[in-house]
Amino acid sequence: MNEFDDIIGYDATKEELVRIADTLKNAERYRRFGVTSPRGLILYGRPGTGKTLMANCLIKASGRPAFTCRRTESDNPFIDKMKGVFEEAEQNAPSIVLLDDMDKFANSDFQHRDAAEFVAVQSCIDNMRGTEVFVLATANENIKNLPGSLLRPGHFDRQICVETPKGEDAVRIVAGYLANKPFAEDLDPELIASMLAGHSCATLETVVNEAGIIAAYSKSDRITTEHMIEASMRAVFHVPAECLYETDVVDLSSRSTKSIVVWH
Structure with a gap:
């Protein structure tokens, strides 16, 4: 080696x-x-x-x-x-x-x-x-x-x-972090790398790990693209919880609500 x-x-x-x-x-x-x-x-x-x-x-x-x-x-x-x-x-x-x-x-x-x-x-x-x-x-x-x-x-x-990974490097890094984890066949590392363009290797690793946590909690057999997107929203873009989960009441004056509007 x-x-x-x-x-x-x-x-x-x-x-x-x-x-x-x-x-x-x-x-x-x-x-x-x-x-x-x-x-x-x-x-x-x-x-x-x-x-x-x-x-x-x-x-x-x-x-x-x-x-x-x-x-x-x-x-x-x-x-x-x-x-x-x-x-x-x-x-x-x-x-x-x-x-x-x-x-x-x-x-x-x-x-x-x-x-x-x-x-x-x-x-x-x-x-x-x-x-x-x-x-x-x-x-x-x-x-x-x-x-x-x-x-x-x-x-x-x-x-x-040492710059943040770009292009094929970023794709290879995402694929490397996914290599020892069960993930859906249609999960495309290139899509994830594009979504997280400009972010560090540590950020890519964190998102993949967070996606695995989300998948395990939801009792899924595989990490899916949806899990990766939710992990990105949580770990990178800091989307508030009321955007990620179903809630009955939203305070229209809250700072988090402004984030909901931006996200949409």
Whole structure:
């Protein structure tokens, strides 16, 4: 089984990750050409697009031990923890440091580009120069708010934007989430992918799971298109309960009633 098989779709991104993993796993082959692996990679994009999954697949494929840093402490203890992670990675090189949700290490707006946490990340990466420590990071949304000095080549040589799934990728992802569930023969993953265009992988997974809950509660043998539509209305479009169930009384002044009108 390929380490990247857990990633459905995203073929171009997977190819890039496979190539990077090869430079990490077979470093000697590249040294014969007088080159080294990239020093760092940042995967960025909307939440729920599978960045951490991709990072973990890369780690597995590289064959290197990984040391993960996530923000769970306040300022100074967190910086000390981060320095400790890099030191442990250096002692166990060749290795990988995973900076998960790096944009959350500090307030990443234009007023906080010199935040102590980001300065510490840069310092730690600089201290790894000449070692076989690869720095892998994930970040949400817009990395332009992160310090340019942190993102420059030499710190993160590769940057990959992980977008929400589109077209055939979205269809394959919906089909993948349905694969181990009983569903009606006429349930078309392409229709569901079209209905949820622009939404993240996590959203697609949630809708499929919600549809299964609805099907089981209604004592159906299979997940149907109707179950998927109801799940989408509930989980994605937040249609109120009085729209989804039969009710005798509707308050015409309520906010939910306005949603009924919009939905219709």
